[in-house]
Amino acid sequence: MEEGSARRATLREIAAAAGVAVSTASRVLARSRQGLPPSSAAAERVLEIARQANYEPDAQAASLRSKQTHMLGVLVPHLTDVVLSTIYEGIDHAATELGYQTVVANTLDSPDEQRRRAELLLSRRVDGLILGDAHADSPFLAELTARGTPFVLVSRTHDGFDSVTADDYTGGRLVGTHLADLGHRRIGIIAGQPYASTGRERTRGCLDALAERGIDTPRDLVIHSNFDADGGRAATLRLMRKKRPPTAIFAVNDMTAIGVMGTLRDLECKIGTDVAVVGFNDISIARDLPVPLSTVRSALHQMGAEAARLLVARLRGETSDAPSQRRLPTELVVRESSDPTVRTRGKSGRILKKASPGHNGVPIQAPARRPTRRPAQ
């Protein structure tokens, strides 16, 4: 093969050069990594020599002995989904701060692939897992628990396990309230996949808020779909082809909402005037779209970071045993896709309605807005 490959210095060499035993060198370097100062002349010598030799411990060897890899495995449905990649960036950011590295894998939301990739990560001996693709009905989480593998859910939750999510239910309520206040009485919901807690909770929140205002939503206006633009396209066609199509559509995901808008445009509906559209997550392009998208902002980066911190706390045994189900607050961002009277120029001029964070089941007091004319069908 190649001749290059400048061999990295080994601990044995450092120790020999400093005239100490390798155990001593190991201890000195470990202490220095914890921020402690060298405690003897020999220790200083070791540090200096290591620095000069550009020594980096071999993580493989270290973790073979210590049984700790300082790696976290992350499973997500799709990194090309900006929601998940943002969460992952948050995970990686917090993990790095805590001295952990992350390894991520796509599972395409397939239970088989989820198992395969988890097994692969576990054979790398990751210290724990962060799962962004929890399925409502899968026995996988229970199996992991039985095996004693530490893990934390993110984005989607599941009873009985640690999780960090947005307050999806309350977020859904915000949307229901908003659309009702605008005068809508017939609202279609594109609810995502039934196995994802995100879509379920957001849908439930919206339906509850509507019901409290005397608006009953027939079953057939709630449609399941993929969490991408194509899912939004397909669902929109089904909704708009009904005898009495909705005057507003809530897509539980911004990408889906973009598909909705694209399809409405194709159908020559004016977005926001003929049909109101609201999404969820406030991904960065939402405000940059030719018709800016109303949506519910959720703290995706923070969500990932919190999940990583929770997992590391578990690994360190710093926490109580009860499952921690953290729900991050959300806020409604109104833009022209639901209310054309809101002119949002550049960065400013947005209207936010904050939810009272994490307080499920209590109606949000959103300031009543003037009911708009019922949109032409």
Add this chain to the structure above:
Amino acid sequence: MEEGSARRATLREIAAAAGVAVSTASRVLARSRQGLPPSSAAAERVLEIARQANYEPDAQAASLRSKQTHMLGVLVPHLTDVVLSTIYEGIDHAATELGYQTVVANTLDSPDEQRRRAELLLSRRVDGLILGDAHADSPFLAELTARGTPFVLVSRTHDGFDSVTADDYTGGRLVGTHLADLGHRRIGIIAGQPYASTGRERTRGCLDALAERGIDTPRDLVIHSNFDADGGRAATLRLMRKKRPPTAIFAVNDMTAIGVMGTLRDLECKIGTDVAVVGFNDISIARDLPVPLSTVRSALHQMGAEAARLLVARLRGETSDAPSQRRLPTELVVRESSDPTVRTRGKSGRILKKASPGHNGVPIQAPARRPTRRPAQ
């Protein structure tokens, strides 16, 4: 700490149960992993016992001895950029097929962070690196070569090193030709960061194609920016505030183009009519936008996959020594943001112009399109 943590079976235990030496067990399993059938009764016994015990070799221990981790490190500016995450999915897909795992890290396009993360990956003893964030002027690549670290560039190229990119120059030419054919004579280019070969090549291609048609683009119409929507916003404001603003804008990146469209909307310009907009990459939402975006399609997933395959080939010493600079063909996708007469409904109805792949410097023969009226102002 915990009592759970069902210990995984070790090779020693498997060997003992089968009544063979661990070296034998190791060989048998290695052979079976290569698809070879067991060659003796003892071998069959080992395989059966391993299967029952759900045995998975400890990757740490294996690579400590064998000096091969079967891991590839991937560095990208930002995974939240769908261009990079798509490339990464391609990398991971091909790597998995070849029996490699990938570890990815964000570098935020910062040279310091690039170094830090590369070092971290290397201390995990990854077998090689795939770099998606090559900087034009950085000495980093030469250093890696000097150290004998195998690597391949993706998305951005650099003289003298392996790379897999889109044929950015020809892609840029397609845009220049398209806009000239539409009758535009004053075209703004939002060129991305000067250190990225992508933006540079695309810009150069566009300028060349225009120049060949007698259109000279003043320097001040070429503006550098970040590769995101905000970059597009800022650059558009600068362009449109000029005494003689352009009638068309080429953003070398779709996200940037979305920022352009958002800003044009704020300025009350009609996209495609007042000002034509063209992006680059054809990310999936381009066609779903309320005003569908004209853009140049590049094979991002394939690009990542090719990069992974090239790196693995290098690792296996299967290739010649000369640097391989692969350029994947691109094609123009015309939509309403540059040509409102193209009505693209749903999935169909798009017009594609293919580039002759990889043939730099030769004018593309695009069918001449009727010149449109010069846009207002």
Add this chain to the structure above:
DNA sequence: TAGTTTCGCGGAAACGTTTCCGCGCTGCTC
């Protein structure tokens, strides 16, 4: 049948760390 090659097996070393254990030294206390 004897000699030679082939082949698979077992033993043991090796990979680069961390951690356990025992020992000697320092410094304190009485």
Add this chain to the structure above:
DNA sequence: GAGCAGCGCGGAAACGTTTCCGCGAAACTA
């Protein structure tokens, strides 16, 4: 000044695998 606690050091084992080496049996050749 003697005894004892504390501390840091060196030696060595351990982590779980792969790979080298030598040996014996089987298979083939002459």
